[in-house]
Amino acid sequence: xxxxxxxxxxxxxxxxxxxxxxxxxxxxxxxxxxxxxxxxxxxxxxxxxxxxxxxxxxxxxxxxxxxxxxxxxxxxxxxxxxxxxxxxxxxxxxxxxxxxxxxxxxxxxxxxxxxxxxxxx
Amino acid sequence: xxxxxxxxxxxxxxxxxxxxxxxxxxxxxxxxxxxxxxxxxxxxxxxxxxxxxxxxxxxxxxxxxxxxxxxxxxxxxxxxxxxxxxxxxxxxxxxxxxxxxxxxxxxxxxxxxxxxxxxxxxxxxxxxxxxxxxxxxxxxxxxxxxxxxxxxxxxxxxxxxxxxxxxxxxxxxxxxxxxxxxxxxxxxxxxxxxxxxxxxxxxxxxxxxxxxxxxxxxxxxxxxxxxxxxxxxxxxxxxxxxxxxxxxxxxxxxxxxxxxxxxxxxxxxxxxxxxxxxxxxxxxxxxxxxxxxxxxxxxxxxxxxxxxxxxxxxxxxxxxxxxxxxxxxxxxxxxxxxxxxxxxxxxxxxxxxxxxxxxxxxxxxxxxxxxxxxxxxxxxxxxxxxxxxxxxxxxxxxxxxxxxxxxxxxxxxxxxxxxxxxxxxxxxxxxxxxxxxxxxxxxxxxxxxxxxxxxxxxxxxxxxxxxxxxxxxxxxxxxxxxxxxxxxxxxxxxxxxxxxxxxxx
Numbered sequence: 001x002x003x004x005x006x007x008x009x010x011x012x013x014x015x016x017x018x019x020x021x022x023x024x025x026x027x028x029x030x031x032x033x034x035x036x037x038x039x040x041x042x043x044x045x046x047x048x049x050x051x052x053x054x055x056x057x058x059x060x061x062x063x064x065x066x067x068x069x070x071x072x073x074x075x076x077x078x079x080x081x082x083x084x085x086x087x088x089x090x091x092x093x094x095x096x097x098x099x100x101x102x103x104x105x106x107x108x109x110x111x112x113x114x115x116x117x118x119x120x121x
Numbered sequence: 122x123x124x125x126x127x128x129x130x131x132x133x134x135x136x137x138x139x140x141x142x143x144x145x146x147x148x149x150x151x152x153x154x155x156x157x158x159x160x161x162x163x164x165x166x167x168x169x170x171x172x173x174x175x176x177x178x179x180x181x182x183x184x185x186x187x188x189x190x191x192x193x194x195x196x197x198x199x200x201x202x203x204x205x206x207x208x209x210x211x212x213x214x215x216x217x218x219x220x221x222x223x224x225x226x227x228x229x230x231x232x233x234x235x236x237x238x239x240x241x242x243x244x245x246x247x248x249x250x251x252x253x254x255x256x257x258x259x260x261x262x263x264x265x266x267x268x269x270x271x272x273x274x275x276x277x278x279x280x281x282x283x284x285x286x287x288x289x290x291x292x293x294x295x296x297x298x299x300x301x302x303x304x305x306x307x308x309x310x311x312x313x314x315x316x317x318x319x320x321x322x323x324x325x326x327x328x329x330x331x332x333x334x335x336x337x338x339x340x341x342x343x344x345x346x347x348x349x350x351x352x353x354x355x356x357x358x359x360x361x362x363x364x365x366x367x368x369x370x371x372x373x374x375x376x377x378x379x380x381x382x383x384x385x386x387x388x389x390x391x392x393x394x395x396x397x398x399x400x401x402x403x404x405x406x407x408x409x410x411x412x413x414x415x416x417x418x419x420x421x422x423x424x425x426x427x428x429x430x431x432x433x434x435x436x437x438x439x440x441x442x443x444x445x446x447x448x449x450x451x452x453x454x455x456x457x458x459x460x461x462x463x464x465x466x467x468x469x470x471x472x473x474x475x476x477x478x479x480x481x482x483x484x485x486x487x488x489x490x491x492x493x494x495x496x497x498x499x500x501x502x503x504x505x506x507x508x509x510x511x512x513x514x515x516x517x518x519x520x521x522x523x524x525x526x527x528x529x530x531x532x533x534x535x536x537x538x539x540x541x542x543x544x545x546x547x548x549x550x551x552x553x554x555x556x557x558x559x560x561x562x563x564x565x566x567x568x569x570x571x572x573x574x575x576x577x578x579x580x581x582x583x584x585x586x587x588x589x590x591x592x593x594x595x596x597x598x599x600x601x602x603x604x605x606x607x608x609x610x611x612x613x614x615x616x617x618x619x620x621x622x623x624x625x626x
Binding site for chain 2: 040074
């Protein structure tokens with residue numbers, strides 16, 4: 001079980017990092033989501049993996065640590081809210097710049113300063 | 122157990138909730154309530170500072186759960202100092218926002234107060250996971266604040282800022298998980314007790330966890346390889362938001378000081394002073410990078426954002442010495458730099474408002490309407506930021522220089538800090554002389570008027586440079602005591618033994 005679990009976390013994290021490094025906002029958002037899945041599973045495993053264990057010491061042979069579960073729950077809620085926000089921000093980026101490149105319009109990267117000087121503020 | 126510890130969290134929380142519900146009330150009512158909240162917060166932090174000044178630890182345990190199991194708030198001298206510094210900065214930034222930034226958005230005051238709440242939780246908490254939650258609270262409010270104002274130029278920097286911080290949060294969770302899996306606790310006092318006792322085969326895991334934590338805090342504090350998001354994000358925020366954000370890098374600094382003196386500090390057994398050598402080198406490189414950025418700045422706003430990075434480098438270099446004197450000097454410098462950088466953001470915005478289309482770019486423009494007043498403010502701010510006598514920056518940098526003990530570290534610190542200050546001076550004098558002294562013919566049709574709140578806010582923050590000098594004795598006594606308290610980590614462990622049931626309740 002440990003090996004399969006570790007491989008899943010590794011795959012999720014690696015895919016997440018690969019996607020976060022892409023240049024379009026959509027893959028980046030998906031990458032952040034995958035990364036947070038990997039992190040949540042990782043956090044869950046920090047209390048050690050146990051099947052059929054109860055979160056009360058002494059009730060069963062194997063003890064399931066309840067604290068990582070509480071941590072994961074908090075992390076899921078926060079991660080979900082942040083993903084929602086970054087989706088909205090990505091949409092706004094596309095609307096403002098008519099392009100879903102993470103740096104806005106490609107043209108803008110080189111002419112950022114000149115453009116600002118032309119238009120003033 | 123002391124219930125007053127929750128005041129700096131509850132006051133902005135309640136004030137923020139009220140702001141959400143009265144979003145359509147007359148703007149004067151919303152402003153009055155919002156400012157009243159900030160003033161109350163300031164009063165409560167002064168009270169807490171007076172409380173913490175006796176050197177004892179005050180604990181508040183949520184739900185009366187005994188410390189290693191429940192979440193605790195811990196007030197010590199450092200937390201009280203951070204709270205007061207933030208509240209003073211927030212008061213002036215909030216005052217500045219009245220009649221300017223708050224007109225474009227109904228959510229401004231609520232977001233501003235929630236940001237303060239997140240900051241205050243981060244400073245008060247005695248639990249590593251709660252610190253993560255506090256970071257998220259202050260970050261999500263900061264995402265909203267960063268987007269304030271009209272125009273589309275903020276979208277891309279905000280996107281970068283949000284994505285970077287989300288990756289940072291993932292790393293934070295990974296490191297917290299690693300530390301928990303080895304020690305079985307996340308309470309800072311309990312961690313400090315358990316880290317020296319970790320078995321040798323678990324140490325590498327704990328070490329990796331601790332170093333990832335340093336990366337996360339380094340991202341928040343904007344240390345060199347992780348600092349390039351800052352100039353664009355801060356440079357595009359509205360002035361009061363940028364001024365408040367002057368304290369955001371200090372949250373990273375605070376977390377580094379707290380975690381790497383208490384948990385991975387000198388008493389951490391085999392993991393003592395984890396990452397400290399790296400920190401010193403990276404801090405000096407950050408300082409140098411900030412100076413290069415400041416020299417290359419094409420507008421005043423960018424110049425000040427690089428000043429933020431310079432101050433982060435200076436602060437962490439002093440912490441990287443790993444001595445009590447260095448920490449004390451860093452805390453003194455922190456007060457100076459946070460307020461002055463915040464004030465400079467406000468002054469630069471006032472200058473930009475009087476220069477028409479030239480705005481804050483370092484080019485010649487028609488003469489400003491209130492040139493004398495603004496130039497004096499800018500001069501005072503620049504002198505304090507660079508560290509020339511007679512203002513506070515000079516004494517702060519002098520303390521940092523004095524705190525180095527003779528050796529190779531001293532050589533590096535002195536040369537980079539003094540050389541950096543010299544080039545920063547060049548950057549400021551170039552910017553100031555072009556903006557204020559060289560003028561061209563013509564006049565600005567509608568200069569932004571200097572209303573009373575903005576004038577008070579900007580000059581109040583810059584005036585802190587003089588106030589710090591006048592109060593240098595008490596302040597340096599306080600920061601000395603703070604550093605002594607920080608390095609006496611065994612006292613902090615008593616947090617675990619403090620009776621949590623409040624008497625008489």
